[in-house]
Amino acid sequence: MASLLEVRGMGKRFLGVAALENVDFDLVKGEVHTLMGENGAGKSTLIKCLTGVYQPESGTTQLSGHEIHPRSPDEAVRLGISTVYQEVNLVPNLSVMENLLLGREPRGPFGIQWRKLQKRAEAAMMRLGVEIDVRVRLGNLSIAHQQMVAIARALDVSAQVLVLDEPTSSLDADEVAALFAIIRKLKSEGIGIIFVSHFLEQVFEISDRVTVLRNGQKVGTWSISELTRLELVSQMIGRDATELDRAATLEVVENSGDPILQAKGISKRGSVSDISLELRAGETLGLAGLLGSGRTEVTRLLYGIDSIDSGSLQIDGSQPSRYRPMTAIQKGIGYLSEDRKGEGIFPELSVRENIVILEQVKCGWLRRMSPSRQKELADDFIVRLKIQPPDSERAIQFLSGGNQQKALLARWLAVEPRLLLLDEPTRGIDVGAKFEIMSLVESMRQSGSSFVFISSELAEVVRSCTKVIVMRDRHSIGTLEGDAITESNIVQEIAGS
């Protein structure tokens, strides 16, 4: 069967670093072809090259046998390649019908022909089998319905190729089923669909073929029926599941004493469901799973940034009435977000202020820490964590990512938490800083602190955790302890085999 879309040898570099290298990809009519890969694998770069957001530096793209070079998303749409992004890119304050036909409204001598507009909008939604009043404000619809409007809009311009970039990441099970019904309908109409998702179940349910990318290169393309989950996960992570073994066994601290934190079946709608875990002094609990498996969401619940809908969360055996970050801090629980820029640093403030702020919040606004005490605390950590440059008065925004991360870690270490939730603490920082942070964590664990640790690097999880909860599709699916913590066991759990 002739390809609808055919990419040969596509390459794209950013600042000299290859984000995509010599990638081949093809899509036939009426097919769902899934792109998979971990963070930075090149999925979104490939999609952006296809849809005209980026211009590839090498390679060719053919659509129905004609070579195309889309220079803008607009041009790609006109050629027949439409995209629906994870975040809905529509105007919430306009009605559904206006959104559907924004920029291509039917016009007559007296401006927009509203009746015609409404008819066409209704027809577009009917094509998807979705019944909604097209006159309501888009913002009043659920995210799932907004997504369907986005799909309808993408299809309105006789699209041949539809790119769905993580469309299911904020939908619940019923909404996913409705979306998949639409995808199947479009398949039957002969539209080729490129699907990006991190949810294994969904990938196996809806895909015909799957292409795995890793570090900007194509690992391979398989028909979904000839691939097991375990094989797929191994391809994504880049390790053969049978060859992985634990590097070293951790010396387990005698964990006498009661659990610091105990979660029983905690859930949050649209986030994670039924998570249970327990942490005692001297434990490092790893949360392992692919991107989007719900690891971050769990830590946010444990720290009180998001509130739980059901289940119980106990700290030192009692359930706090209103659990917020301030409560967690007072109970000795800390949280280092994976989003350093968004939830971590105060960019204009100095390294000193960024470090001391938590201690200061604990003291309250009336008891200000003396300048000498602030400087002492900051300088102490600058030396201990080797923060570069060693200038406590520099605005933190001028430090490199790794040094910012060290300063944020220092912020928490300064208040000596009993339990620290570390979400990807080593992402995007250099090897030296990674090693320093991880050895610090280990030595603190041995002296009785406990940690929850999230990392996309399995080797790191295996090296530093005393217990690992494996997550898939926002559920916990297994717990590994002691010698059972090996990369191969984790990969097998993730794959569910």
Added chain:
Amino acid sequence: MKRLPNWCWPAIVLAAVLIFNLVLTPGFFHLEIRDGRIYGSLIDILNRAAPVGLLSLGMTLVIATGGVDLSVGAIMAIAGAVAAGLIARPSETPFAGGAPSLGLAAPLALVAALFCGVFNGVLVAILEFQPIVATLLLMVAGRGAAQLLANGQIVTFNAPGFAMLARGATLGLPNPVWLLLIALLVFNLGTRATALGLFVEATGSNPTAAKVVGIDARKVKLVAYALSGLCAGLAGLVITADIQAADANNSGLYLELDAILAVAVGGTALSGGRFSLVGSLVGALLMQALTTTILTRGVTPETTLMLKAAVVVLVCLLQEPKFRESFKRRVRA
């Protein structure tokens, strides 16, 4: 290299304006003492800058949290109407029995102003209105309230004791200047000797991160707007005492814009974060120095506004490191 504080640029421009006058405006630096009070253009600048200076202190905190307070002009009118009403027409107030002492009029006016500030704070911090919208409400409705308080008239009174607040002098300096200096001292101590300043800066710099470290952004914002209201009340009292009348229509009109300009010129980013109270005060002084310079040189007052705008642009450009870099490069080339 030691980093210069943000307010050094407006200070340099202020110094330039003064030097310009030293050379070209005869008698500008002339000071003389009459009746134990210093007179001269320099004192005049300080005295006249006091109301906007007071406003800019509260405005600085509000802007540092990432907000803005458009209602300060209207709050000035409310405070003035309350004070004038209590002094001039005690029979129409709850104090009908006997006229309240002058010592009570000023505090009650400040309480009214504080209440206005808290109202703004509740809208912004608790009900999460956009700051511009929230304070625009009181900017418009506040003038109406002030007119109601004054029965739609300009309330005049004759209270020499109260007038001393604006017209009197202590140790040679006019009282409004003292008021401004004391307010600056109190605000600086209140924000820098406690951790309030740090929490305000953290909230404005990254609200999400502030939440993660347990800062209650709602409380911080509430306090900032309340203090801004209080400052506006003080400024309103000064103006009312000066003209011995409360003019609900014109008292403090457009001064919120001058205060915002003073803050911007003083090196506090309108997007929130780092703030400098001293900078805002220097900004207010710079604005007034320009006005006085233009007036003493006999240029038409209409030009004042345009010249002010030009200076604001200049100072804002000077504060931007990128601009200084490219300027240096061009000078060298």
